[in-house]
Amino acid sequence: MDLNRSIFFDKYNVTTRDLEAYLSEALSRGGDYADLYFEYRINHSIVLEEQIIKSATKGVSIGVGVRVISGEKTGYAYSADLNRENILKAARTAAFIANASSAGGTIQVPTPLNQERNLYSISIFPAELEIAQKIALLEQADDAARAYDPRIKQVQASYVDETKHVLVATSEGRAAWDLQPLVRLNVMVIAEENGKRQSGYQGGGGRRALDIFTADLDPRELARESARQAILQLRAIDAPAGTMEVVLGPGWPGILLHEAIGHGLEADFNRKKTSAFTGLVGKKVASELCTVVDDGTIPFRRGSLNMDDEGNPTHKTVLIEKGVLQGYLQDQLSSKFMNAQLTGNGRRQGYDHIPMPRMTNTFMMSGESAPEDIIKSVNKGLYAVHFGGGQVDITSGKFVFTASEAYLIENGHITAPVKGATLIGDGPTVLRQVTAVGNDLKLDQGVGICGKEGQTIPVSVGLPTIKIHEITVGGTEK
Amino acid sequence: MLQQKAQHVIDRARKSGASAADVMIREDDSFSVTVRMGEIETLKEAISRSLMLRVFIGKRTATSHTSDISEPVVDRLVDETVEMARLTSEDESGGLPESSFFQSSFPDLKLLDPTWESLTPEERIDLAVRTEKAAFATDPAITNSEGASFDYARSHVALANTSGFAGQYQGTGGSLVCIPIAQSSEGMQRDHWVSAARHRHQLEAPEEIGRKAAERAVRRLRARKIPTCRVPVVFDPLCARSLLSHIFDAVAGGSIYRRSSFLVDQIGQSVASPNVTIVDDARMPAGLGSCPFDDEGVPTQTTPIIENGVLRNYLHSAYTARKLGSKPTGNGSRAASGVVTIGPTNFYLKAGTHTPEEIVGSIKSGLYVMEAIGFGVNTVTGDYSRGVVGIWIENGRFTYPVQEVTIASNLREMLKNIEMIGNDVTFVGAIAAPTLKISKMVISGE
Numbered sequence: 061m062d063l064n065r066s067i068f069f070d071k072y073n074v075t076t077r078d079l080e081a082y083l084s085e086a087l088s089r090g091g092d093y094a095d096l097y098f099e100y101r102i103n104h105s106i107v108l109e110e111q112i113i114k115s116a117t118k119g120v121s122i123g124v125g126v127r128v129i130s131g132e133k134t135g136y137a138y139s140a141d142l143n144r145e146n147i148l149k150a151a152r153t154a155a156f157i158a159n160a161s162s163a164g165g166t167i168q169v170p171t172p173l174n175q176e177r178n179l180y181s182i183s184i185f186p187a188e189l190e191i192a193q194k195i196a197l198l199e200q201a202d203d204a205a206r207a208y209d210p211r212i213k214q215v216q217a218s219y220v221d222e223t224k225h226v227l228v229a230t231s232e233g234r235a236a237w238d239l240q241p242l243v244r245l246n247v248m249v250i251a252e253e254n255g256k257r258q259s260g261y262q263g264g265g266g267r268r269a270l271d272i273f274t275a276d277l278d279p280r281e282l283a284r285e286s287a288r289q290a291i292l293q294l295r296a297i298d299a300p301a302g303t304m305e306v307v308l309g310p311g312w313p314g315i316l317l318h319e320a321i322g323h324g325l326e327a328d329f330n331r332k333k334t335s336a337f338t339g340l341v342g343k344k345v346a347s348e349l350c351t352v353v354d355d356g357t358i359p360f361r362r363g364s365l366n367m368d369d370e371g372n373p374t375h376k377t378v379l380i381e382k383g384v385l386q387g388y389l390q391d392q393l394s395s396k397f398m399n400a401q402l403t404g405n406g407r408r409q410g411y412d413h414i415p416m417p418r419m420t421n422t423f424m425m426s427g428e429s430a431p432e433d434i435i436k437s438v439n440k441g442l443y444a445v446h447f448g449g450g451q452v453d454i455t456s457g458k459f460v461f462t463a464s465e466a467y468l469i470e471n472g473h474i475t476a477p478v479k480g481a482t483l484i485g486d487g488p489t490v491l492r493q494v495t496a497v498g499n500d501l502k503l504d505q506g507v508g509i510c511g512k513e514g515q516t517i518p519v520s521v522g523l524p525t526i527k528i529h530e531i532t533v534g535g536t537e538k
Numbered sequence: 539m540l541q542q543k544a545q546h547v548i549d550r551a552r553k554s555g556a557s558a559a560d561v562m563i564r565e566d567d568s569f570s571v572t573v574r575m576g577e578i579e580t581l582k583e584a585i586s587r588s589l590m591l592r593v594f595i596g597k598r599t600a601t602s603h604t605s606d607i608s609e610p611v612v613d614r615l616v617d618e619t620v621e622m623a624r625l626t627s628e629d630e631s632g633g634l635p636e637s638s639f640f641q642s643s644f645p646d647l648k649l650l651d652p653t654w655e656s657l658t659p660e661e662r663i664d665l666a667v668r669t670e671k672a673a674f675a676t677d678p679a680i681t682n683s684e685g686a687s688f689d690y691a692r693s694h695v696a697l698a699n700t701s702g703f704a705g706q707y708q709g710t711g712g713s714l715v716c717i718p719i720a721q722s723s724e725g726m727q728r729d730h731w732v733s734a735a736r737h738r739h740q741l742e743a744p745e746e747i748g749r750k751a752a753e754r755a756v757r758r759l760r761a762r763k764i765p766t767c768r769v770p771v772v773f774d775p776l777c778a779r780s781l782l783s784h785i786f787d788a789v790a791g792g793s794i795y796r797r798s799s800f801l802v803d804q805i806g807q808s809v810a811s812p813n814v815t816i817v818d819d820a821r822m823p824a825g826l827g828s829c830p831f832d833d834e835g836v837p838t839q840t841t842p843i844i845e846n847g848v849l850r851n852y853l854h855s856a857y858t859a860r861k862l863g864s865k866p867t868g869n870g871s872r873a874a875s876g877v878v879t880i881g882p883t884n885f886y887l888k889a890g891t892h893t894p895e896e897i898v899g900s901i902k903s904g905l906y907v908m909e910a911i912g913f914g915v916n917t918v919t920g921d922y923s924r925g926v927v928g929i930w931i932e933n934g935r936f937t938y939p940v941q942e943v944t945i946a947s948n949l950r951e952m953l954k955n956i957e958m959i960g961n962d963v964t965f966v967g968a969i970a971a972p973t974l975k976i977s978k979m980v981i982s983g984e
Contacts (some may be wrong), residue, residue, distance in 0.1 A: 116622040121604060302984075336725065536980045
């Protein structure tokens with residue numbers, strides 16, 4: 061990619077001299093480091109409901125965030141447009157954090173990085189596509205869900221896309237840009253029978269254009285899967301309560317890793333010693349069967365990025381190798397204070413937010429067991445294959461994730477479907493309970509949204525089939 | 539200035555071919571500081587803007603939003619939005635609210651307090667410093683901190699539509715929160731306390747906030763798991779808020795016409811214990827969720843939701859009201875995308891007569907819950923299962939803290955099983971609740 065092609069240089073006439081001027085202003089009161097984050101984002105969304113296209117939405121977001129770091133302190137301000145005076149004003153505001161008595165910080169003129177990698181090389185970006193094409197996908201989904209079963213009474217299919225131009229320039233002389241596509245299609249259905257109602261949900265997407273929905277993620281398949289879940293839930297029995305053996309299916313149940321260990325390994329919490337994982341690098345935190353990575357470099361994945369939101373290339377970072385904790389997910393600020401290598405995990409929701417360490421695509425590597433053998437080995441337990449969201453208390457390490465499709469396992473066989481229930485466990489110890497890892501690693505289909513301190517970003521998770529010896533299942537059947 | 543801009547957008551939409559349109563512009567001037575271990579950690583200050591447009595061509599509609607409200611960007615977006623509307627479907631219930639709903643004068647809801655502005659940045663930082671310091675001074679077990687933050691914003695909302703409605707209002711809001719961490723030989727625990735208010739004098743003192751936050755964190759130390767059991771559960775007011783938010787989701791007009799609520803088809807029926815009264819009151823003076831008109835320009839009101847256990851009303855925008863043959867309740871709310879959904883104003887469960895101590899004292903064995911985490915609530919069925927942190931109650935007294943357990947039931951049963959209601963409704967946002975006792979839930983633990 062060629063920097064001259066960045067929209068900010070091309071269309072908005074930003075020059076390297078402008079970048080230099082803004083960074084100089086940002087460090088005018090001193091400070092160790094400053095950076096600029098230019099963002100121009102276009103979103104579209106379309107909703108089909110009650111068999112009509114109810115709404116079409118377009119969103120435009122343009123702005124520049126200015127950050128000044130002085131010691132461990134961060135000053136932040138932004139301009140909600142690309143007006144030169146407004147950006148300079150934001151730079152002066154962000155500079156307030158630095159001690160006025162010290163001399164101005166030094167800046168190196170930002171020079172473009174040579175960017176060779178492109179994890180989402182597509183020719184047409186979602187923002188340029190016709191709405192009619194997007195509507196056709198939703199209509200296919202609606203037809204397929206209704207055809208699946210007459211008990212499907214409501215179908216809500218939605219399409220969203222994002223085309224995001226980013227330019228990062230730092231006082232250390234780096235300038236890097238990226239153009240990031242993102243699409244997603246969701247199908248939510250309500251099934252009704254004898255006054256009983258249940259819902260089903262399935263979605264998918266990635267950093268691609270619409271071809272993803274003809275190649276890998278057929279909207280009709282997403283719709284049928286959503287309908288299957290809702291119909292299945294109509295005959296679900298109460299979930300069990302208590303501690304038991306649990307088998308997690310492959311793919312989206314990887315949310316376990318995201319909650320149980322991923323957040324706790326974000327470097328900011330460990331730099332401040334507020335994470336339950338503080339000081340555990342080199343220690344055994346999981347069974348030897350477990351190797352867990354965060355990999356932002358998988359082509360076209362929802363959590364992948366050519367560069368993070370601080371302009372650093374993303375990495376494949378091994379978090380746990382054969383049960384032993386290897387390290388944390390770093391951003392610029394924490395890596396400096398922890399004297400650790402950057403891992404390319406500095407991310408932010410937009411120009412109006414301060415970056416912090418975040419996950420990308422987080423998953424466990426395949427093991428050797430056949431998934432069928434894992435299920436056969438369970439006498440009495442739960443088999444959970446679909447999950448809603450999860451949450452974690454970083455400090456105590458306790459985390460939850462909520463099964464939306466699960467079954468009882470009795471004498472090695474999958475039997476009755478059970479109602480949704482929350483599973484709760486302890487992050488630093490739950491993976492020690494892993495007694496089998498399947499040979500069937502799958503990543504989720506591209507729907508993950510991760511929230512931290514009020515900022516949401518797209519992420520992905522993955523898991524092979526695994527068996528957990530003991531975890532608490534929050535049902536109602538004692 | 540925002541009003542003129544709004545009017546310009548409406549005129550432009552009409553010229554582009556819209557048969558009707560409305561626009562909302564919001565400007566927030568915000569300041570935020572986080573202090574950690576006595577030092578500033580982050581300081582953020584900015585003005586953000588958001589313009590949200592909705593156009594109609596007959597019964598077809600499209601929406602758009604932009605953070606850049608400069609004329610060229612906005613004009614182009616208006617034209618594109620009108621073009622998009624041609625591609626959507628005719629929707630019988632679509633359109634602006636009926637003109638007869640609009641009013642031109644509104645009561646003063648005391649949303650604005652100019653005295654915040656006299657606080658210098660140094661004084662704002664000092665509020666956070668004092669808060670965190672008070673937490674550390676409360677108990678030696680407080681050894682670390684996620685910090686204390688002071689946030690302040692002055693917002694200005696302007697709305698205009700092609701039916702001739704034009705209105706605006708301004709409001710201020712400040713909050714002070716503290717998140718200390720307590721340490722024992724068995725590990726760390728954190729908790730928080732927060733105060734939020736539109737008027738400066740309503741904000742709790744920093745020393746109070748720091749002390750309460752510290753006490754809450756310390757009482758969680760050495761929490762343990764308990765055996766699976768079926769017992770009464772008491773929700774503290776901050777945690778009971780989450781229950782009210784689930785009930786709000788279930789009475790929002792969108793959930794009703796989609797039939798994705800466990801409270802569908804039940805107006806006039808008994809859905810809760812007779813001591814339960816829930817209202818959505820947009821006109822509460824200086825209320826955190828108060829506003830004179832909603833995001834469609836419809837005047838707000840006080841809507842009874844549940845009265846003495848009987849379901850009275852759902853909450854509506856113009857669209858959901860038309861869908862369900864009802865009247866808008868002034869709860870039209872624009873999501874960040876610009877799409878109109880349903881939002882709460884001041885949505886709360888009215889105070890009962892019991893002190894929190896009386897409620898805890900009434901329990902032989904049970905769980906007092908301070909925090910619930912996770913997303914295990916299904917609004918369609920009412921099924922409820924969440925992870926919690928609490929304190930075990932034995933013979934009417936607090937004993938030891940509890941963690942790594944879940945509580946489960948169904949919201950229908952939980953509403954009917956509200957046995958005692960506290961006199962301590964606590965507002966830290968638009969949704970609020972007092973202490974609540976639910977007679978039976980399943981605790982899943984060992």
